[in-house]
Amino acid sequence: MIRNYLKTAFRNLKKNKGFTAINVLGLALGLATCLLIVFYVFDELSYDKFNLNTSRIYRINNEIKFGGNESASADAPAPTAAALKADFPEVEQVVRFRDRGGNPVKKGNQNIQENRMVFADASIFDVFTLPMISGDPKTALKEPRTVVITEEIARKYFNTSRAVGKILTFNDTSLYKVTGVIKNIPSQSHFHFDFFISMAGLPESKENAWFSNNFKTYLLLRPGADINKLQAKLPEFMRNHAGPQLQDILHLTFARFEQSGNYYRFSLTPLTKIHLQSNIRDEFEANGNIQTVYIFSAIAVLILLIACVNFMNLSTARSSNRAKEVGVRKVLGSARKHLIAQFLTESIIVTLVGAVIAIFGAWAMLGFFNDLSGKQLAITSNILLWLLPSLLVFILVIGCLAGSYPALYLSGFQPIEVLKGKLAAGFKRSILRNVLVVGQFVISIGLIIGTLVIYNQLKFIQSKDVGFKREQVLTVWDTWTLGSKAKTFKQEIKQLAGVQNATMSGYLPTDGANNNSSVFKDPVLDQKRAILTCTWFVDEDYIPTLGMKMVTGRNFSNQMATDSTAIVINEAAAKLLVFPDPLNQKLYVPQDNMAKVMKPYHIVGVIKDFNFKSLRENVTPMILFNSEDRGALSIRIKSANLKAVVEQVKNKWTSFSPNHQFNYSFMDQDFDKMYRTEQRTGKIAVSFTSLAIVIACLGLFGLAAYAAEQRTKEIGIRKVLGANISTIVGMLSKDFIRLVLIAIAIAAPVAWWAMHNWLEGFAYHRNVQWWIFAAAGLGAILIAFITISFQSVKAALTNPVKSLRSE
Known part of the structure; x- marks a missing residue:
């Protein structure tokens, strides 16, 4: 039985090469695009998760309001770490970083400028997972004038990863002994330092200054510790430790300081949220943005939805041409379950072929996407572990969804009605298909509006008078x-x-x-x-x-x-x-x-x-x-x-x-460079919006061909009676253009709301302007008309004699 299903499925798919190609290509494009975005999102969400104790690591931030101004930074005072460990038993370990800035490092007669340097406490290896190739992590940074370097730096200066005991010269005079070599820090980290210098040699690290915030401070909590309870204890902690110095400086108690509307407080940020959800002052590096992840995730879902809608639309449309086949099968005794299985088999085969092409397409486009996004994505074994099962589920779900409607609809008709052609007539004006076409263009028009808003904002940033002249x-x-x-x-x-x-x-x-x-x-x-x-x-x-x-x-x-x-x-x-x-x-x-x-x-x-x-x-x-x-x-x-x-x-x-x-x-x-994230978002949005439009147009192209095919005799009669090409094109186009107009009416307010919220992230921005909606709407109508016209003109140019003789 299964062999018969497959044989019949391949025969039908081969018979309708054009529609099969459109279905496969549209689905493959949508899925390949979705896969690329999923790789990007997966990479963004994996930051800092290489640390074995990721879920227990938190960073201390300070928040200040004083003298009518507010400020928040990723720094804390020097004594904070030791005081937290002493006061709270739930804190297992602490580590501090102090950014050293760049320094020239001597290599032969040359001084090479190195900018990725940081002072770090010896406890760094107890908190973060930084595997050491050579050296002892327990003692590596205990002594002053010692440094731990990455494998890349060791090979750069000593041509070997076994560099323990060797000497590095900073600023022509400062000598540091290499006491450890660690593996290169993964790209999915919120910091990327090459030189970790012992904090023991930094006098500032021993000062008891509670109002000088210069140290990045991280906590490793004990298993089972309640972070909310610890956060609730921090105000009292600040009053006890910073209060006496506030009294000495301003002659104020902490209570009176806060009663005046000021505050000086600490907050905790989970390590896994730093990259995407923390953009306060003095971050180690420019972080990502959770909004960008949300936007790209939405684009991936929407593009995949467009592709699936195409697939379902064309599957339902073409199935009406097989009405008589279904009627004959039922007359000959074919059970309804066998008809359903036949349609589902064909649908799953098309989905499977599209998925295979999508995987190779995503792999081929990965280099281009990396250039576009500034990433270094690669298809690794970890990705394949979740990718292959996910694709299998996708193939089954989409294949069944696309094939279920025509299968259930066709198989449910009585043979006499099917053979009389009532089903084919009903398919000419499918409400479901119209709804799906509107949905496709709502998504496409929304993406066009979003892309125009992003580029309009970037243009505003580049042209705005920022109070200084940066050119030349x-x-x-x-x-x-x-x-x-x-x-x-x-x-x-x-x-x-x-x-x-x-x-x-x-x-x-x-x-x-x-x-x-x-x-x-x-x-x-x-x-x-x-x-x-x-x-x-x-x-x-x-x-x-x-x-x-x-x-x-x-x-x-x-x-x-x-x-x-x-x-x-x-x-x-x-x-x-x-x-x-x-x-x-x-x-x-x-x-x-x-x-x-x-x-x-x-x-x-x-x-x-x-x-x-x-x-x-x-x-x-x-x-x-x-x-x-x-x-x-x-x-x-x-x-x-x-x-x-x-x-x-x-x-x-x-x-x-x-x-x-x-x-x-x-x-x-x-x-x-300050707006690199927005620039990349804009470029990616343009690329994927273009793909979304192409996929939508593929579906529209197929539906227009189907509509023209269904009205072959009508077109022939109209031409015999004197109708010209423009009349026939208008007749075939008006129903589709009406659907695009409905899509514009739905997409415009939704897109305005979404982009208005995005612009709220900028203190200086242009409002969403009317011409963006006009341009997006006219563009969508024009694209749809051109797509439909190709099939309409082809139908209008067909010899009416052939049309009227066709059966």
């Missing part, structure tokens, strides 16, 4: 390695023919630099006279080089000795300070963690607000101090020949520092 600015990094020669290097760069100006500061509005601190209106500490603000250290060339604008007052001047204590504030700070006239007013800045010494600074100017964070956030108070910072040199270029100027700057760098790498970037490119 070259940034040379790590100029601090020049030491005392840095200022001379800057002056010589300014003399180059293609250079307009240059400024030396590591604080740039395109690298997410943060340095929050509290300043006071009076030398006497009073929380009512304080603001929490971002403080940057810049020189007198900073404002003109970056094209910033003064609202009132003046820029710093190296001709005025008093400007050593001068500051420039932004408009947001001026509003928060509420001075009648901010010029020449004084602000007082604590010079130590306990605020025992207060230094006065006078305001010489107010600068127009500029976006020094992402456009997802509002501009917050900012104070610029006239102080030397050698982090980077930003150069405004006036020449059109950028390549020539870069070469001149490189030659100058080599003359000053022949053994150090020349690292540079352009500020406009750095700005664009």
